[in-house]
Amino acid sequence: MRLNRLLGLATACLLAPLALPSPAEEASENDGDTRVYLEAYGFFPLETHSKTTLDNNSTKETLDLSDVLDMLTGVFSGKVAVEKGRFGLQAGLDHLSFSTSETVSAWNSSNPIQNERHPRLPQRRVNSKGTIKSVTDTEQTIFDLALRYRAGEIQKPKMTPGSVSFIGFAGMRLIDASLDMDVSFKDDVTVEGILPSRQLQRDIADEASETWHNTWVQPLVGMNTTLALGEDWQAFLAMDAGGFGLNGKQDLSGTIEAGVAYALGNSAQISLAYRYFGIDYSAHNGRNGYSSTQNGVSMGFRWLFD
Template identity: 85%
Template sequence: MTLPVNAEDNTKQSDNNTRLYVEAYGFFPLETHSKTTLNNNITSETLDLNDVLDMLTGVFSGKVAVEKGRFGLQAGLDHLSFRTSEMVSSWQSSNPIQNESHPRLPQRRINSEGSIKSVTDTEQTLFDLALRYRGGAIQKPRMTPGAVSFVGFAGMRLIDASLDMDVSFKDDVTVEGILPSHKLRREIESEASETWHNTWVQPLIGMNTTVALGEDWQAFLAMDAGGFGLNGKHDLSGTIEAGLAYALGNSAQISLAYRYFEIEYSAHNGRNGYSSTQNGVSMGFCWLFD
């Protein structure tokens, strides 16, 4: 005779199973503030969503997590590339050119005025890898109303970033009050244009909490932080996200959230780096395989 398995035994067996979570999402920043520093030359911009979409050249965002029992491993990948362009009326740059015909242009920082165009190509890739531990209920698209699940994680964030700034001077540009020749102007443009690339690793901590509002509806809060100033003069990244999720059957759900993201990095000498803050709407799809 087969004995019935009670609900507590079913819960224990389910809790010891292996689960795979796969998530893809899109972030639509309503406002972006950015500052780029290359060889001490600084450009700052504030962009709305239309500007970001116009300048976007590549994007990918996704996460995957494996959980067995209460312990697991998770990874995330965020890639973003975009091009910004602006016209400025003044520019400062260090000039390495020895100008015998222009003694007023020595090897020092020089000031330029006129119609100056700055085009910056930015690429940023964040790869997260962390160990995780779950407390409370198993996270599923459908949960018992009132159930709470908490996941804490710690690991590393690998950041690969590159900046390429191209500066071009128009015919009305003067340098220290002097109208330069075409040859000298090209030399100063070449010196003012900069390329910077860096790859570094940040320590990473974070958490996410899910509360079942009903069988199909969930509210969630997620936060992470990395860097803490360990790999540069400034080195910090972080995300805060809060939203709602709705079940699409037993194995999938869709989510809508508000997200705030910030990253700031500058080298120890302070000559190169960038910072960006973004806030806006995030939409995601998550699948559970168990």
């Protein structure tokens, strides 16, 4: 009897090092590892509303997806994050450039020309009517940098069904934006009810054409949460907000995105989401700025390196 007990104890001691850790123990061990996340995605806005103001002259546009694709001249969107344990650092870059064209029948513009060609024309402001074409080139680059903290499970392409991961972050958003508006008048344009000479039309059109460029920084806060629907399927929700009126008369930006992701092996995912993005900026003097809201479909690829 005593020999059987000794043999049993010896067998247990020999097999103990071969025992597999429990899921909780394994998660605890992996929790201190370093992980790198990469994401590249494309945003396809089904509807875009924008307003551009240059030197108090405003133009408005409502575009669908086909309009945006026709006017798009450059785009790039991507994110990267490094996490060690529960803390990490993340960065994102969104670049967009496009050109819009609009034909209007009336224009109100600054005109500081000391006009001697016609004494009835005002020196400060003019009201023009006729066939007036406005072409606006817009370029916007947004760079996000933030510290993050994770609660819940480690985000992976494959997760235990029912597990939840939550990440909160805070940092800064750098926005670089430039607007270039080119105005051209046709022969039927009248200024203050007067049909001016072609040279005077060109002078006023040159003055109505404006270029504006600004770079500013916004405080940024946000979160994203992931729920594992199955081993390969996940649902996610992400939100962020920046600005809060600190660097302009109007200064606010924000994103809301909700969607699903599917695992492509153990280290990659493909995602499909509905995304809303808005930005509203006006300089302190109120003379220059722009606003834009977009909502549509976002598709992306994610990679995990650990």
